Amino acid sequence: MGTLVGHLVPGLALALLGLWHITNTVRAYHMKGSNHFRSSFWHPFMSPSSKLAYLELFLIVSFSIFSIVMQVLDYPLYSFAFKFNNFEHATMFLHLVIYAGFTLVTEMIHKSDILFEVSGIFAASVFGQELFLLHYHSADHVGLEGHYHWLMQLIVCVSLVSALSTTIFPSSFPSSLVLSISVVFQGLWFINMGFLLWVPELVPKGCTLRLGHGGDSDMHGSVICGTHEAGFRARALANLQFSWILAGILIFVGCICLFYPKKVTPRVNSNEYERLNSRVAEIPLSVAGFKQVSYQ
Template sequence: MGNLRGHVVYGAGFTLIGIWHLINHSKLHTLNPTSYTAPTWFPTSPIKFLELYFIMSASTAAAFMDLSIGLRRHHPFSPDGTIPSSHLHSFEHSIIALSLFAYALFTLLLEKTPQSPATARRGLSNAAAAVALAVELLVFHLHSADRTGVEGQYHLLLQAVIAASLAAAALSGAGCDRSLAVAYVKSVGIFFQGVWLVVMGFMLWTPRLVFLGCFMNWENGSSFVVRCEGEEALMRARSLVNIQFCLLLVGVNVVALLIYMIVFKIYSNKNVSNDFRVFGGMEMEILDK
């Protein structure tokens, strides 16, 4: 993930999942507001587990990119079998991909065990999602890359978004899965993570977008790091990062609310039972029992 391509790929994945969840939570709540229960994932037709397959395949590709394609020798180890310091960030990023893969795989296995109670499957899936988000938060908090400069400010703000998503996932798993607000915070958090990662990629690895008074410096023989010429330039850059974050947060929230309003307008006057059966998949089977 330590380059423009990596951040954009990771960010695009989070953005797609976040928007997908926003649309489906809005639709599910609109069609059946009184018995709404937020699922951890949403089935599709004709491939029911497409979302989980997407997460697993994207995580695998991301880990492969971090540990092979993105490295100069196309493998993460030194000739003596040790891990070079310059490759530590690749392992850290791949751990995030591994945690997401584990969540999707565990959820898939749960759903293929229909004899287990639906509430148990949903609760355990939420727990797995919370663990994946906790791993992501821990990795970024203890990141071996620059944590004091401009990149560090981007990572600090990213941690706040991950923490909000983690809190929402924990609340959902603890019995608040009937709250649309909790589901929306989680979905918006995932959506915003994706947007913020894409912005990070462009702002930190595009020379024309580097803040005034800062420059891209090649370090550790592995990647560029944005450095600033002095304390004043660094403080200015951090302030601009904060402004970016706040503006994007407002923008993402507006998009999320617009998604709800549009979906509500489309489905509010439709036949609840028929539309919900077409959409519901897994959740409709639960409600029918």
């Protein structure tokens, strides 16, 4: 993953997956209402009876297995060599295969409702292992590169907490929405890291991109800033990018939330309906009696 393509491809896949989850989560919430909403760690591509219903899970498993093979073969060198950095990345995708594979099997044998919490635990383990392997990465990310990876760990931490919260509280719309937002954020931040750390023309002013030579660092570069002021400026720009990307995601989510109520007929809350009936039934009989008396 130490290349532009290595960041761009998985980042784009995560961003699209998160956008898909945001759209379906908001739609389900507005269609079912707050009383009947239930979170889901995946969403059918078409109707549940369609052959393409499990397309999301199939794509996750297929993409993860492909990524594992690419990491083991040390793309783009295609030389089978044991490199800790590559196997750490492959292990992240391995946990994704375990989660998606297990969830797919539970759907096919019609035990998804019973084993929902187990799928949630597996989903949380994906983010937990990602956070663990990012924090204790064999590739020593320092300087500006280390700052970008530290910000990435903050996003993954939010994904982990929201995944656990969704598992424990499956009817919580905020937990499910935050989880989807964090997945989009991860994907966009991966893409941002790929461009800002691996395209020499986009490296911050006062910093340079240097590729490693020899050993385990053939495909790992590092951004080196010439002065303390340049490093401080580059980290400040990274912080602004972090906030701007989040702002863009929140604007999109806000627009989606405002869009769906126009398409869905609002439902009357049953509790309010019962209270309205009770209030009508409780109209004082004395009023009616008073009217009758007044006419006599």
